[in-house]
C-alpha cells in the first residue's frame with residue numbers, strides 16, 4: 001500500500017491518500033485531499049491502532065497481512081470510532097476473528113451502534129497498561145477531542161504518542177510521510193483549517209489533553225491524518241496549544257465582506273487601504289460569497305484583527321455573512337478585536353446585526369462602525385480613516 005513506512009523497527013505507519021472525496025464530512029472542501037493513517041505494532045503480540053476509511057484502498061487487509069508476515073493480530077486498539085478511521089473495522093474482525101478490540105467504555109458503546117455487539121472487548125481505563133512484549137502501552141483519554149470516546153495510546157517503551165485526530169491535517173502525503181521529509185510550509189494553512197473546522201470548537205478539551213501530556217516524553221506523534229512527527233513533535237504541539245488558546249497573530253488582519261452590488265466591497269477595499277497606510281502588512285480581504293467558510297474560519301483563527309462588513313438583507317445581514325458569524329459563535333472563538341462596516345438603502349440590518357454578533361462573542365469592538373446609505377462615494381467614506389486608527393492602534 002502506498003505510504004506504508006516504518007517509524008521504528010516495530011512500528012509501521014499505514015497511510016491512505018484520499019484524492020477522491022471532495023468534501024470532508026460532506027462539508028469541508030479537500031482541494032489537497034486528505035490522508036487517513038493507522039499504525040501497526042509488530043511485537044511479540046501484535047496491535048493495529050485504528051483502521052482507515054472504508055473504500056479508500058482496495059488492499060488494506062493485504063497491507064496488514066504483509067506487515068504481520070504470517071502472525072495473527074492480537075489487538076485492535078480503537079482510539080477514535082469516527083468512520084474515517086473505523087471504516088475497515090469489520091474487515092479486520094472478519095479476517096482476524098480472535099482479535100481483542102481495545103477501547104474505553106464509551107468506545108464500546110459507539111462501536112456497537114455501528115458494528116453490532118462485540119464478542120471480545122477489553123475495556124481500558126485511563127492509565128491502564130498493556131504489554132505487547134517489548135512495547136508497554138498506556139492510555140490517555142482525550143475526551144471530546146472531538147468525540148466523547150477519543151483516547152490517545154502511548155508507547156512508554158519508545159515514547160510514541162498515537163494521538164487520534166489531534167495534531168492531524170488536511171492534505172495528502174505526497175511521497176513524504178514524516179515531518180523531516182516534507183515542506184511544512186505547504187501544510188500549515190491546511191493544518192489550521194483542519195483544526196478550526198474539526199477540532200476548534202473543542203479547544204478547551206484540547207487544552208485538557210495537552211495538560212495531561214505535560215511532562216510526558218514524546219519522541220514521535222502519530223496522528224490519524226497527515227504528517228507523522230518524529231523530528232520535531234514539539235512544533236505541532238505548540239501549534240495546537242496556540243490555536244486552542246485562541247492565540248492569534250497580533251499583526252494580522254482579515255477583512256471579510258458580503259456585497260451584492262459592490263458598495264460594501266468598495267468600503268472593504270477602502271478600509272483595507274486605510275489600515276495598510278497605518279503600517280499593517282498582513283491584510284487579507286475576502287468576499288464571503290466566494291471563499292469557503294472553512295478557509296474564512298481558519299483566517300479568523302489566524303488573525304487578531306477581524307473586520308466584517310455586510311450589506312443589509314431583509315433587515316438582517318447578508319445570509320452568507322450570517323452563516324459565517326453563526327459558525328464563529330458555534331466554534332466559540334474568543335479574544336479578537338473587530339471593526340464593522342456595511343451598506344443599506346432604507347432601514348439597514350447588516351451592521352446592526354453584526355454588532356449583536358460582536359456582543360455575543362465578547363470580542364472587542366473598536367471604532368465607530370460605518371454603515372453607508374446608498375452609493376459608497378468617497379465623501380461617505382471619510383470616517384474610515386478614524387475607524388482604521390481605532391482598530392489598528394487598539395492593543
Ligand SMILES: Cc1cc2nc3c(=O)[nH]c(=O)nc-3n(C[C@H](O)[C@H](O)[C@H](O)COP(=O)(O)O)c2cc1C
Nearest residue numbers: 259260261262263264311312314315345346347348
Ligand atoms: C434581497 C435584498 C434585501 C435587502 N434588504 C434590505 C433591508 O432589509 N434593509 C435595507 O436597508 N436595505 C436592504 N437591501 C438593500 C441593500 O442592502 C443595499 O442596496 C446595499 O447598498 C447593497 O450593498 P452592496 O452594493 O454591497 O450589495 C436589500 C437588497 C436586496 C437585494
Ligand SMILES: [Fe+2]
Nearest residue numbers: 080082146165
Ligand atoms: Fe474525527
Ligand SMILES: [Fe+2]
Nearest residue numbers: 082084165224
Ligand atoms: Fe479523523
